[in-house]
Amino acid sequence: MLGFVGRRLLYLAPVLIAVSLLTFLIAALLPGDLVVATLGDEATPDKVSALRHEMGLDQPLMLQYLHWLGGALAGDFGRSVRTGELVLSAILQRLPVTLELMLFAQLIALAIGMPLGILCAVRNGGAFDRLVSAIAFGKLSVPAFMSAIVLIYVFSVRLKVLPATGYVPLDEDIVGNLRSFVLPAVTLGFGEWPVLMRVLRSDMIATLQEDYIAMAKAKGLKPWRILLVHALKPSSLTLVTVTGINIGRLIGGAVLVETIFALPGIGRLLIGAINTRDFVVLQGVVLFIATGFVLVNFVVDMLYGLLDPRIRLGRA
């Protein structure tokens, strides 16, 4: 197991370095002179070159990159060129909103996907299974922004029961906070349940053919007990992995959903940085998200290796 972790860690380092280099280059090569944009058209050449020097933009790209990476490793992502705010504190301030959104979305996806997956596996090939499988297939063709529009139309415009935008901080009003998260979390979670359902369904079908399930049936155990106690756990291996991978995918979806519902999370920060060409913030947020994504996938790999020895021995 230690050797497995070590090999993966050795592989992780070059990937993270390449990710940081790509992030840096995308933002550093951004067209449009930021210094001129910051100072305005009437800035004297002296002022421009002074600010350029101050921001380190007159140095070779490689040095700029090392300087930036060194700072980032020490937790210093620089300051926003627009607001002067520290990028790291801007990220940390918005992180809880994004995490709360992702948590709720994941719970909703599991709450829909798991029962449906189990029911479909039980009546494998039946009318219910085919109906749910068809809906799941269709659902995969509905992107988040489309679900969002439909949900806003039904619950905000027609029924007027939930707010379409507007965020209420948790420490101000818990109920208001939860209400402001309902539509975004449902939008995000709705996109994920078909995967979870399909994974659990196919693993469950395999488990239900095992001898010990027939044994349990023969002993006269109640069907729900067989399903939830005997069959669910051994069928959940892939589900655990996919749930983990989903965390990474949810980060991407959160960008969209936060923008649609005006939630002040990391995604909004990113879109705002793009709109104002605030390249320091852009670099910081993209690096933060990509690193998080890589690390989550790494942990999921580890978990999977822990659960299934064939994988850590490299034979799967």
Place this chain on the structure above:
Amino acid sequence: MVYSIRGFDLAALDVEVEPIAATPASRGRLVFWLAVAWIAIVASAAIAADWLPLTSPTDMDLLARRAGPSADHWLGADALGRDLLSRLVFGARISLSVGLIAPVLGLIVGGGLGMLAGYFRGRFETLVVGGIDVLLAFPPLVLALAITTYLGQSVLNITITLGILSIPALTRVARAATLTFAEREFVTAARALGAGHGRILMRELLPNIALPLIAFFLLAVAVIIVVEGALSFLGLGIPPPAPSWGGMIAEGRDSLDAAPAIAFLPAGAMFLTVLAFNMVGDRLRALTDPRQGVL
């Protein structure tokens, strides 16, 4: 054979999925041809848009703002009085051309890299796989946003960005398929007959991996149409006033109370098109999967 394509937004492609319970073959075939027909209709409308008797998609008829269907505007008009049918058709042109051309880029670059990596193995393969992992380290939408910001918003740049985004998945499919065929007897036989690397790659391997690649190409088209829609929805894709389905949905949001059709029509068009590509791609993928030799 598991083709993982997890860098993409569409989760269907993530995991090896048990074939959906066998529907009667006749019904499956009907759905398949319905999907093909829908793609054909949308594609011909997009190609023929200039010759169809449509008003310009950017002309504003201020008296018809948010109007319902009428003789002048068959599907009604949007908040600025622009003809919805015309915008749908011209939007199809953008969605389809970006959705088809970008994965072609991925198919050529990714397919080529994947084949070479799967055939030659060694350092080159390590490098290719590593490069893919770096691209996959970014959530796709975030990477698309970052690259479009760098390149600037235009149809060409969006196409290039999304093309880059489709490279990793197609590389993986091509490499996995090549790996399974490169060790087969007919390749050994060709080598024994003195065939060079180029000949083996083009004449022996390519015909065999073409079908899985095309199946994944169609699934990639569906994904790219969605990502292009998401970018345009965020206002970071196709620049207005050019119509794009994602942009139209975003514009329609403000009129949801008075005229929900403005948002729902493009949403419906996009849903059906993405669904059709998913169905055709899924069907072709089932064809290439030895476990389910039906179709």
